[in-house]
Amino acid sequence: MTISTGPGPVQLRISELHDLVDDPALTSMTLLNELAGRYPNAVSFSAGRPFEGFYDVADLARHLATFRAHLEDELGLSESQVRRTFFQYGRTKGFIHTLIARQLAVDEGVTVDPESIVVTTGCQEAMVLLLRALVRDDRDVILAATPNYVGFIGAARVAGAPVRSVREHEGGIDLEDLARQIRTARREGLRPRACYVVPDFANPSGATMSLAARTALLELAMSERILVIEDSPYSVFATDDARLPTLKALDEHHQVVVLGSFAKSAFAGARVGYIVADQPVTSNSAPAREPVLLADHLAKLKSMVTLNTSTVAQAVIGGYLLENGCSLRRATAREAEVYRRNLDTVLRSLRSVFDPAQGVSWNTPAGGMFVVLTFPFPTDDAVLERSASEFGVLWTPMHHFYDGTAGFRQARLSFSVLTPDEIALGVQRLGDLVRDQHARHLVRPAR
Numbered sequence: 001m002t003i004s005t006g007p008g009p010v011q012l013r014i015s016e017l018h019d020l021v022d023d024p025a026l027t028s029m030t031l032l033n034e035l036a037g038r039y040p041n042a043v044s045f046s047a048g049r050p051f052e053g054f055y056d057v058a059d060l061a062r063h064l065a066t067f068r069a070h071l072e073d074e075l076g077l078s079e080s081q082v083r084r085t086f087f088q089y090g091r092t093k094g095f096i097h098t099l100i101a102r103q104l105a106v107d108e109g110v111t112v113d114p115e116s117i118v119v120t121t122g123c124q125e126a127m128v129l130l131l132r133a134l135v136r137d138d139r140d141v142i143l144a145a146t147p148n149y150v151g152f153i154g155a156a157r158v159a160g161a162p163v164r165s166v167r168e169h170e171g172g173i174d175l176e177d178l179a180r181q182i183r184t185a186r187r188e189g190l191r192p193r194a195c196y197v198v199p200d201f202a203n204p205s206g207a208t209m210s211l212a213a214r215t216a217l218l219e220l221a222m223s224e225r226i227l228v229i230e231d232s233p234y235s236v237f238a239t240d241d242a243r244l245p246t247l248k249a250l251d252e253h254h255q256v257v258v259l260g261s262f263a264k265s266a267f268a269g270a271r272v273g274y275i276v277a278d279q280p281v282t283s284n285s286a287p288a289r290e291p292v293l294l295a296d297h298l299a300k301l302k303s304m305v306t307l308n309t310s311t312v313a314q315a316v317i318g319g320y321l322l323e324n325g326c327s328l329r330r331a332t333a334r335e336a337e338v339y340r341r342n343l344d345t346v347l348r349s350l351r352s353v354f355d356p357a358q359g360v361s362w363n364t365p366a367g368g369m370f371v372v373l374t375f376p377f378p379t380d381d382a383v384l385e386r387s388a389s390e391f392g393v394l395w396t397p398m399h400h401f402y403d404g405t406a407g408f409r410q411a412r413l414s415f416s417v418l419t420p421d422e423i424a425l426g427v428q429r430l431g432d433l434v435r436d437q438h439a440r441h442l443v444r445p446a447r
Contacts, residue, residue: 023157024404031381036394042392043392043423044394044426045394045396045411045414045415045426046394046396047414048369049414049417050265050268054335063316063320064312065319066318066319067319086315087311090311092302092308093119094117094118094119094120094309094314095311095318096119096272096317097115098114100119102321107236107328113293115296116277117274117295118298118299119314120272120273120274120275121272121273122273123231123233126259126275127151128158128159129298129301130259130277131156132161134161139191140161140162140193141162141164141191141192141193142161142192142194142195143163143185143194143195143226144164144166144196144197145174145195145197146168146406148163148165148196149202149203150400152231164181165181165402166181168202172197172199173209175216178220182224194226194228194229196229197209197217198232199230199232199235199246200234200246200368201234201237201366201368202234203234203370204370204396205363205370206365206371207365208366210244211244214247215250217247218250221255227256227257227279228247228251229257229259230258234369236264237335237340239336246258254278254279257276257277257279259273259275260273260274261274262320266317266328270313271309272313275295277294277295278294279293280293281293339367339415341420342423343415345420345424347364347371349423358435358438360373369414371413371415372413373411375437376437379395379397379398379409379410379411380399383397384397386433391430392429396413
Protein backbone atom coordinates (compact mmCIF):
# COMPACT_ATOMS: atom_id res chain seq x y z
CA MET A 1 0.00 0.00 0.00
CA THR A 2 1.21 3.45 -0.90
CA ILE A 3 0.63 6.19 1.68
CA SER A 4 1.45 9.80 0.90
CA THR A 5 4.36 11.13 2.97
CA GLY A 6 4.31 14.80 2.04
CA PRO A 7 2.78 17.59 4.09
CA GLY A 8 -0.92 17.37 4.82
CA PRO A 9 -3.17 14.47 5.84
CA VAL A 10 -2.40 10.86 4.96
CA GLN A 11 -4.14 9.80 1.74
CA LEU A 12 -5.04 6.32 0.52
CA ARG A 13 -5.91 5.24 -3.00
CA ILE A 14 -9.29 3.56 -3.59
CA SER A 15 -7.47 0.96 -5.71
CA GLU A 16 -5.55 -0.11 -2.59
CA LEU A 17 -8.72 -0.89 -0.63
CA HIS A 18 -11.02 -3.86 -1.00
CA ASP A 19 -13.34 -3.71 -4.02
CA LEU A 20 -16.35 -3.82 -1.67
CA VAL A 21 -15.80 -0.29 -0.38
CA ASP A 22 -16.69 1.09 -3.82
CA ASP A 23 -19.27 -1.55 -4.78
CA PRO A 24 -22.49 0.05 -6.16
CA ALA A 25 -24.57 -2.50 -4.23
CA LEU A 26 -23.21 -1.08 -0.99
CA THR A 27 -23.68 2.58 -1.92
CA SER A 28 -27.34 2.72 -3.01
CA MET A 29 -28.67 3.32 0.50
CA THR A 30 -26.06 6.02 1.03
CA LEU A 31 -27.16 7.73 -2.18
CA LEU A 32 -30.81 7.86 -1.10
CA ASN A 33 -29.95 9.21 2.34
CA GLU A 34 -27.66 11.82 0.80
CA LEU A 35 -30.37 13.02 -1.60
CA ALA A 36 -32.93 13.17 1.19
CA GLY A 37 -30.52 15.37 3.15
CA ARG A 38 -29.92 17.70 0.22
CA TYR A 39 -33.62 18.08 -0.61
CA PRO A 40 -35.38 18.08 2.77
CA ASN A 41 -38.57 19.60 1.34
CA ALA A 42 -39.02 16.81 -1.21
CA VAL A 43 -41.77 14.29 -0.60
CA SER A 44 -39.79 11.11 0.00
CA PHE A 45 -41.12 7.76 -1.23
CA SER A 46 -37.62 6.34 -0.89
CA ALA A 47 -36.92 5.05 2.62
CA GLY A 48 -38.79 1.96 3.85
CA ARG A 49 -38.93 3.19 7.44
CA PRO A 50 -41.70 2.29 9.90
CA PHE A 51 -44.39 4.84 10.75
CA GLU A 52 -43.22 7.33 13.39
CA GLY A 53 -46.51 8.86 14.53
CA PHE A 54 -46.94 6.68 17.61
CA TYR A 55 -43.41 6.95 19.00
CA ASP A 56 -43.00 8.45 22.47
CA VAL A 57 -39.59 8.82 24.09
CA ALA A 58 -41.21 8.18 27.48
CA ASP A 59 -42.04 4.64 26.32
CA LEU A 60 -38.36 3.68 26.39
CA ALA A 61 -38.08 4.11 30.17
CA ARG A 62 -41.31 2.18 30.68
CA HIS A 63 -40.09 -0.72 28.51
CA LEU A 64 -36.87 -0.87 30.53
CA ALA A 65 -38.83 -0.85 33.81
CA THR A 66 -41.10 -3.61 32.53
CA PHE A 67 -38.15 -5.78 31.61
CA ARG A 68 -36.47 -5.11 34.94
CA ALA A 69 -39.61 -6.25 36.74
CA HIS A 70 -39.60 -9.38 34.56
CA LEU A 71 -36.03 -10.18 35.60
CA GLU A 72 -36.78 -9.62 39.30
CA ASP A 73 -40.31 -11.00 39.67
CA GLU A 74 -40.51 -13.74 37.04
CA LEU A 75 -36.91 -14.89 36.78
CA GLY A 76 -35.94 -14.18 40.41
CA LEU A 77 -32.72 -12.29 39.66
CA SER A 78 -31.08 -10.35 42.48
CA GLU A 79 -30.40 -6.62 42.30
CA SER A 80 -26.76 -7.22 41.40
CA GLN A 81 -27.72 -9.74 38.70
CA VAL A 82 -30.19 -7.29 37.20
CA ARG A 83 -27.56 -4.55 37.24
CA ARG A 84 -25.08 -6.88 35.55
CA THR A 85 -27.65 -7.83 32.90
CA PHE A 86 -28.14 -4.20 31.92
CA PHE A 87 -24.59 -2.89 32.16
CA GLN A 88 -22.19 -5.75 31.40
CA TYR A 89 -21.33 -7.78 28.34
CA GLY A 90 -24.17 -10.14 27.58
CA ARG A 91 -24.72 -13.69 26.46
CA THR A 92 -23.60 -14.00 22.82
CA LYS A 93 -26.87 -15.64 21.74
CA GLY A 94 -28.85 -12.97 23.58
CA PHE A 95 -31.12 -13.05 26.62
CA ILE A 96 -34.56 -12.25 25.15
CA HIS A 97 -34.58 -15.49 23.16
CA THR A 98 -37.34 -17.01 25.31
CA LEU A 99 -39.57 -13.97 24.70
CA ILE A 100 -38.93 -14.18 20.95
CA ALA A 101 -39.85 -17.86 20.99
CA ARG A 102 -43.04 -16.93 22.85
CA GLN A 103 -43.85 -14.26 20.25
CA LEU A 104 -43.44 -16.75 17.41
CA ALA A 105 -45.80 -19.14 19.19
CA VAL A 106 -48.41 -16.45 19.91
CA ASP A 107 -48.41 -14.76 16.50
CA GLU A 108 -47.42 -17.54 14.10
CA GLY A 109 -48.22 -20.78 15.88
CA VAL A 110 -44.56 -21.74 15.53
CA THR A 111 -42.85 -23.73 18.27
CA VAL A 112 -39.07 -23.33 18.33
CA ASP A 113 -36.44 -24.15 20.91
CA PRO A 114 -35.32 -20.82 22.43
CA GLU A 115 -31.76 -22.13 22.16
CA SER A 116 -32.14 -22.15 18.36
CA ILE A 117 -32.46 -18.36 18.44
CA VAL A 118 -29.52 -15.96 18.16
CA VAL A 119 -30.37 -12.33 18.93
CA THR A 120 -28.46 -10.14 16.48
CA THR A 121 -27.59 -6.50 15.94
CA GLY A 122 -30.33 -5.93 13.42
CA CYS A 123 -31.36 -8.35 10.70
CA GLN A 124 -28.35 -7.31 8.62
CA GLU A 125 -25.99 -9.04 11.03
CA ALA A 126 -28.17 -12.16 10.91
CA MET A 127 -27.84 -12.21 7.12
CA VAL A 128 -24.07 -11.82 7.17
CA LEU A 129 -23.58 -14.51 9.84
CA LEU A 130 -25.79 -17.03 8.06
CA LEU A 131 -24.29 -16.47 4.63
CA ARG A 132 -20.75 -16.59 6.01
CA ALA A 133 -21.54 -19.95 7.63
CA LEU A 134 -23.22 -21.51 4.59
CA VAL A 135 -20.72 -20.50 1.92
CA ARG A 136 -17.39 -22.31 2.21
CA ASP A 137 -15.88 -21.26 -1.12
CA ASP A 138 -16.87 -19.87 -4.52
CA ARG A 139 -18.53 -23.17 -5.47
CA ASP A 140 -21.31 -22.59 -2.94
CA VAL A 141 -24.13 -20.36 -4.20
CA ILE A 142 -27.27 -18.82 -2.75
CA LEU A 143 -30.42 -18.41 -4.82
CA ALA A 144 -32.69 -15.41 -4.35
CA ALA A 145 -35.91 -14.07 -5.84
CA THR A 146 -35.21 -10.98 -7.94
CA PRO A 147 -35.84 -8.05 -7.54
CA ASN A 148 -34.18 -8.45 -4.19
CA TYR A 149 -33.84 -6.44 -0.99
CA VAL A 150 -30.76 -4.22 -1.32
CA GLY A 151 -29.63 -5.13 2.19
CA PHE A 152 -29.46 -8.83 1.30
CA ILE A 153 -27.50 -8.08 -1.87
CA GLY A 154 -25.03 -6.08 0.22
CA ALA A 155 -24.84 -8.70 2.98
CA ALA A 156 -24.04 -11.36 0.39
CA ARG A 157 -21.21 -9.20 -0.98
CA VAL A 158 -19.76 -8.62 2.47
CA ALA A 159 -19.99 -12.33 3.32
CA GLY A 160 -18.49 -13.37 -0.02
CA ALA A 161 -21.61 -15.33 -0.95
CA PRO A 162 -22.34 -15.63 -4.69
CA VAL A 163 -26.05 -15.05 -5.41
CA ARG A 164 -27.96 -16.47 -8.38
CA SER A 165 -31.10 -14.61 -9.39
CA VAL A 166 -34.46 -16.36 -9.68
CA ARG A 167 -37.38 -14.71 -11.43
CA GLU A 168 -40.23 -13.32 -9.38
CA HIS A 169 -43.82 -12.75 -10.48
CA GLU A 170 -46.95 -11.44 -8.76
CA GLY A 171 -47.17 -14.66 -6.76
CA GLY A 172 -43.61 -14.45 -5.48
CA ILE A 173 -40.64 -16.55 -6.50
CA ASP A 174 -40.99 -18.48 -9.78
CA LEU A 175 -40.61 -22.10 -8.67
CA GLU A 176 -40.01 -23.40 -12.20
CA ASP A 177 -37.15 -20.97 -12.62
CA LEU A 178 -35.84 -21.88 -9.16
CA ALA A 179 -35.67 -25.56 -10.14
CA ARG A 180 -34.03 -24.58 -13.42
CA GLN A 181 -31.41 -22.42 -11.69
CA ILE A 182 -30.59 -25.20 -9.23
CA ARG A 183 -30.08 -27.72 -12.04
CA THR A 184 -27.99 -25.25 -14.05
CA ALA A 185 -25.78 -24.46 -11.07
CA ARG A 186 -25.12 -28.13 -10.43
CA ARG A 187 -24.26 -28.75 -14.06
CA GLU A 188 -21.66 -26.02 -13.70
CA GLY A 189 -20.12 -27.81 -10.75
CA LEU A 190 -21.62 -25.45 -8.15
CA ARG A 191 -23.34 -26.29 -4.87
CA PRO A 192 -26.70 -24.54 -4.32
CA ARG A 193 -27.01 -24.15 -0.55
CA ALA A 194 -30.14 -22.11 0.15
CA CYS A 195 -32.86 -19.94 -1.35
CA TYR A 196 -33.71 -16.52 0.10
CA VAL A 197 -37.34 -15.39 -0.08
CA VAL A 198 -39.60 -12.70 1.37
CA PRO A 199 -42.99 -14.48 1.16
CA ASP A 200 -45.21 -11.66 2.46
CA PHE A 201 -45.44 -8.21 0.80
CA ALA A 202 -41.88 -8.51 -0.48
CA ASN A 203 -39.44 -5.62 -0.54
CA PRO A 204 -39.39 -4.13 -3.15
CA SER A 205 -42.08 -5.78 -5.29
CA GLY A 206 -44.90 -6.20 -2.76
CA ALA A 207 -45.46 -9.78 -3.99
CA THR A 208 -47.04 -12.39 -1.69
CA MET A 209 -46.75 -16.15 -2.06
CA SER A 210 -49.94 -18.21 -1.93
CA LEU A 211 -50.31 -21.12 0.46
CA ALA A 212 -49.91 -23.55 -2.43
CA ALA A 213 -46.70 -21.81 -3.53
CA ARG A 214 -45.29 -21.94 -0.01
CA THR A 215 -45.95 -25.66 0.23
CA ALA A 216 -44.50 -26.25 -3.22
CA LEU A 217 -41.36 -24.26 -2.33
CA LEU A 218 -40.74 -26.44 0.73
CA GLU A 219 -41.31 -29.60 -1.32
CA LEU A 220 -38.86 -28.41 -3.97
CA ALA A 221 -36.30 -27.44 -1.34
CA MET A 222 -36.63 -30.87 0.27
CA SER A 223 -36.18 -32.73 -3.00
CA GLU A 224 -33.19 -30.57 -3.95
CA ARG A 225 -31.69 -30.67 -0.43
CA ILE A 226 -31.36 -26.93 0.03
CA LEU A 227 -32.33 -24.65 2.90
CA VAL A 228 -34.97 -21.93 2.68
CA ILE A 229 -34.09 -18.55 4.20
CA GLU A 230 -37.31 -16.81 5.22
CA ASP A 231 -37.24 -13.04 5.75
CA SER A 232 -40.75 -11.76 6.39
CA PRO A 233 -40.79 -8.54 8.43
CA TYR A 234 -44.05 -7.37 6.89
CA SER A 235 -46.25 -10.41 7.59
CA VAL A 236 -47.24 -8.97 10.96
CA PHE A 237 -49.23 -6.24 9.16
CA ALA A 238 -51.51 -8.60 7.21
CA THR A 239 -55.22 -8.42 7.93
CA ASP A 240 -56.70 -11.46 9.64
CA ASP A 241 -58.50 -12.58 6.47
CA ALA A 242 -55.27 -12.27 4.43
CA ARG A 243 -52.95 -13.99 6.89
CA LEU A 244 -51.04 -16.99 5.58
CA PRO A 245 -48.84 -19.35 7.58
CA THR A 246 -45.18 -18.50 7.51
CA LEU A 247 -42.82 -20.92 5.83
CA LYS A 248 -41.48 -21.83 9.28
CA ALA A 249 -45.01 -22.69 10.41
CA LEU A 250 -45.18 -25.19 7.53
CA ASP A 251 -41.67 -26.51 8.14
CA GLU A 252 -41.72 -30.14 9.31
CA HIS A 253 -38.10 -31.01 8.55
CA HIS A 254 -36.00 -28.08 9.83
CA GLN A 255 -35.61 -26.77 6.29
CA VAL A 256 -36.33 -23.12 7.07
CA VAL A 257 -33.95 -20.62 8.66
CA VAL A 258 -35.82 -17.52 9.85
CA LEU A 259 -34.37 -14.01 9.69
CA GLY A 260 -36.28 -11.80 12.11
CA SER A 261 -36.34 -8.11 12.89
CA PHE A 262 -37.99 -5.67 15.27
CA ALA A 263 -37.13 -2.73 13.01
CA LYS A 264 -40.49 -2.60 11.23
CA SER A 265 -42.61 -3.65 14.23
CA ALA A 266 -41.12 -2.11 17.40
CA PHE A 267 -38.66 0.53 16.18
CA ALA A 268 -35.59 0.52 13.97
CA GLY A 269 -33.39 2.48 16.37
CA ALA A 270 -33.07 -0.50 18.71
CA ARG A 271 -31.13 -2.42 16.03
CA VAL A 272 -32.37 -5.76 17.35
CA GLY A 273 -32.98 -8.70 15.07
CA TYR A 274 -32.68 -12.45 15.39
CA ILE A 275 -32.15 -15.67 13.53
CA VAL A 276 -33.90 -19.00 14.13
CA ALA A 277 -31.49 -21.74 13.06
CA ASP A 278 -32.73 -25.05 14.50
CA GLN A 279 -30.93 -27.25 11.97
CA PRO A 280 -28.79 -29.95 13.65
CA VAL A 281 -25.15 -29.93 12.56
CA THR A 282 -23.24 -33.18 12.90
CA SER A 283 -19.49 -33.48 13.36
CA ASN A 284 -17.10 -35.10 10.92
CA SER A 285 -14.78 -36.11 13.73
CA ALA A 286 -14.68 -39.55 15.33
CA PRO A 287 -16.06 -40.70 17.62
CA ALA A 288 -19.35 -39.18 16.53
CA ARG A 289 -20.64 -36.46 18.83
CA GLU A 290 -24.18 -35.31 19.42
CA PRO A 291 -25.18 -32.77 16.76
CA VAL A 292 -25.35 -29.14 17.83
CA LEU A 293 -27.66 -26.53 16.42
CA LEU A 294 -26.67 -24.28 13.54
CA ALA A 295 -27.53 -21.43 15.92
CA ASP A 296 -24.60 -22.39 18.14
CA HIS A 297 -22.16 -22.17 15.22
CA LEU A 298 -23.61 -18.81 14.21
CA ALA A 299 -23.11 -17.61 17.78
CA LYS A 300 -19.40 -18.44 17.50
CA LEU A 301 -19.19 -16.24 14.41
CA LYS A 302 -21.10 -13.47 16.16
CA SER A 303 -18.71 -13.57 19.10
CA MET A 304 -15.95 -12.44 16.74
CA VAL A 305 -18.07 -9.75 15.02
CA THR A 306 -20.20 -7.90 17.57
CA LEU A 307 -19.56 -10.06 20.67
CA ASN A 308 -23.15 -9.60 21.81
CA THR A 309 -26.19 -7.54 20.91
CA SER A 310 -26.68 -4.42 23.03
CA THR A 311 -28.07 -5.49 26.41
CA VAL A 312 -29.95 -2.21 26.81
CA ALA A 313 -31.55 -2.51 23.37
CA GLN A 314 -32.57 -6.10 24.12
CA ALA A 315 -34.10 -5.00 27.42
CA VAL A 316 -36.17 -2.32 25.70
CA ILE A 317 -37.46 -4.80 23.11
CA GLY A 318 -38.06 -7.36 25.86
CA GLY A 319 -40.20 -4.86 27.75
CA TYR A 320 -42.05 -3.96 24.54
CA LEU A 321 -42.90 -7.62 23.98
CA LEU A 322 -43.98 -8.22 27.59
CA GLU A 323 -46.29 -5.20 27.57
CA ASN A 324 -48.06 -6.60 24.51
CA GLY A 325 -48.42 -10.19 25.62
CA CYS A 326 -45.51 -11.14 23.33
CA SER A 327 -47.69 -10.39 20.31
CA LEU A 328 -46.33 -8.13 17.59
CA ARG A 329 -49.72 -8.23 15.87
CA ARG A 330 -51.31 -6.73 18.94
CA ALA A 331 -48.45 -4.25 19.38
CA THR A 332 -48.62 -2.98 15.79
CA ALA A 333 -52.37 -2.88 15.21
CA ARG A 334 -52.36 0.93 14.86
CA GLU A 335 -49.42 0.92 12.46
CA ALA A 336 -51.00 -1.80 10.36
CA GLU A 337 -54.08 0.38 9.93
CA VAL A 338 -51.88 3.30 8.81
CA TYR A 339 -50.14 1.15 6.19
CA ARG A 340 -53.46 -0.12 4.81
CA ARG A 341 -54.80 3.44 4.64
CA ASN A 342 -51.64 4.70 2.94
CA LEU A 343 -51.61 1.89 0.40
CA ASP A 344 -55.18 2.71 -0.53
CA THR A 345 -54.24 6.41 -0.81
CA VAL A 346 -51.29 5.66 -3.10
CA LEU A 347 -53.33 3.50 -5.46
CA ARG A 348 -56.21 5.99 -5.52
CA SER A 349 -53.82 8.89 -6.19
CA LEU A 350 -52.07 7.04 -9.00
CA ARG A 351 -55.39 6.35 -10.69
CA SER A 352 -56.40 10.00 -10.45
CA VAL A 353 -53.08 11.46 -11.72
CA PHE A 354 -52.08 9.13 -14.55
CA ASP A 355 -54.04 8.10 -17.61
CA PRO A 356 -53.15 5.19 -19.93
CA ALA A 357 -51.83 7.54 -22.63
CA GLN A 358 -48.93 8.51 -20.40
CA GLY A 359 -47.58 4.95 -20.39
CA VAL A 360 -47.26 4.69 -16.60
CA SER A 361 -48.37 1.49 -14.87
CA TRP A 362 -48.12 0.02 -11.37
CA ASN A 363 -48.79 -3.12 -9.40
CA THR A 364 -51.47 -3.51 -6.71
CA PRO A 365 -50.02 -5.35 -3.69
CA ALA A 366 -52.39 -6.65 -1.05
CA GLY A 367 -50.43 -5.03 1.77
CA GLY A 368 -47.00 -4.05 2.99
CA MET A 369 -45.18 -0.77 2.41
CA PHE A 370 -44.28 -0.71 -1.29
CA VAL A 371 -45.72 -0.13 -4.76
CA VAL A 372 -43.71 -0.47 -7.97
CA LEU A 373 -44.25 1.94 -10.88
CA THR A 374 -43.18 1.33 -14.47
CA PHE A 375 -42.37 4.43 -16.54
CA PRO A 376 -41.93 4.94 -20.31
CA PHE A 377 -38.46 6.44 -19.72
CA PRO A 378 -35.29 5.44 -17.85
CA THR A 379 -35.38 5.87 -14.08
CA ASP A 380 -31.69 6.02 -13.30
CA ASP A 381 -29.99 7.95 -10.50
CA ALA A 382 -29.64 11.06 -12.68
CA VAL A 383 -33.42 11.20 -13.26
CA LEU A 384 -33.93 10.63 -9.53
CA GLU A 385 -31.79 13.66 -8.68
CA ARG A 386 -33.68 15.78 -11.22
CA SER A 387 -36.95 14.53 -9.73
CA ALA A 388 -35.81 15.67 -6.28
CA SER A 389 -34.28 19.01 -7.31
CA GLU A 390 -36.86 20.21 -9.85
CA PHE A 391 -40.07 18.46 -8.80
CA GLY A 392 -39.63 17.82 -5.09
CA VAL A 393 -40.24 14.09 -5.00
CA LEU A 394 -37.91 11.19 -4.15
CA TRP A 395 -38.28 7.49 -4.98
CA THR A 396 -36.00 4.49 -5.32
CA PRO A 397 -34.77 3.37 -8.76
CA MET A 398 -35.58 -0.33 -9.10
CA HIS A 399 -32.27 -1.16 -10.77
CA HIS A 400 -30.74 -1.13 -7.28
CA PHE A 401 -32.88 -4.15 -6.41
CA TYR A 402 -31.75 -6.01 -9.54
CA ASP A 403 -28.07 -5.43 -8.79
CA GLY A 404 -27.89 -3.24 -11.89
CA THR A 405 -29.15 -5.88 -14.35
CA ALA A 406 -32.77 -4.76 -14.88
CA GLY A 407 -35.45 -2.43 -13.53
CA PHE A 408 -34.15 0.59 -15.43
CA ARG A 409 -37.66 1.94 -16.11
CA GLN A 410 -39.15 1.23 -12.71
CA ALA A 411 -39.35 2.93 -9.33
CA ARG A 412 -40.27 1.71 -5.87
CA LEU A 413 -42.59 3.93 -3.85
CA SER A 414 -42.47 3.46 -0.09
CA PHE A 415 -45.41 5.09 1.65
CA SER A 416 -44.97 3.98 5.28
CA VAL A 417 -44.01 7.30 6.91
CA LEU A 418 -46.16 9.68 4.85
CA THR A 419 -49.52 11.25 5.55
CA PRO A 420 -52.35 10.93 3.00
CA ASP A 421 -51.85 14.58 2.02
CA GLU A 422 -48.12 14.03 1.48
CA ILE A 423 -48.84 10.96 -0.62
CA ALA A 424 -51.30 12.86 -2.81
CA LEU A 425 -48.81 15.72 -3.23
CA GLY A 426 -45.96 13.34 -4.03
CA VAL A 427 -47.94 11.48 -6.68
CA GLN A 428 -48.98 14.81 -8.20
CA ARG A 429 -45.30 15.78 -8.43
CA LEU A 430 -44.55 12.45 -10.10
CA GLY A 431 -47.20 13.37 -12.64
CA ASP A 432 -45.39 16.68 -13.24
CA LEU A 433 -42.14 14.79 -13.81
CA VAL A 434 -43.77 12.49 -16.36
CA ARG A 435 -45.40 15.39 -18.20
CA ASP A 436 -42.04 17.17 -18.32
CA GLN A 437 -40.38 14.08 -19.75
CA HIS A 438 -43.05 13.98 -22.47
CA ALA A 439 -42.55 17.68 -23.20
CA ARG A 440 -38.83 17.15 -23.62
CA HIS A 441 -39.64 14.54 -26.31
CA LEU A 442 -37.91 11.90 -24.23
CA VAL A 443 -41.05 9.76 -24.33
CA ARG A 444 -43.04 8.64 -27.33
CA PRO A 445 -46.75 9.20 -26.82
CA ALA A 446 -48.81 6.04 -26.46
CA ARG A 447 -51.04 5.02 -29.37
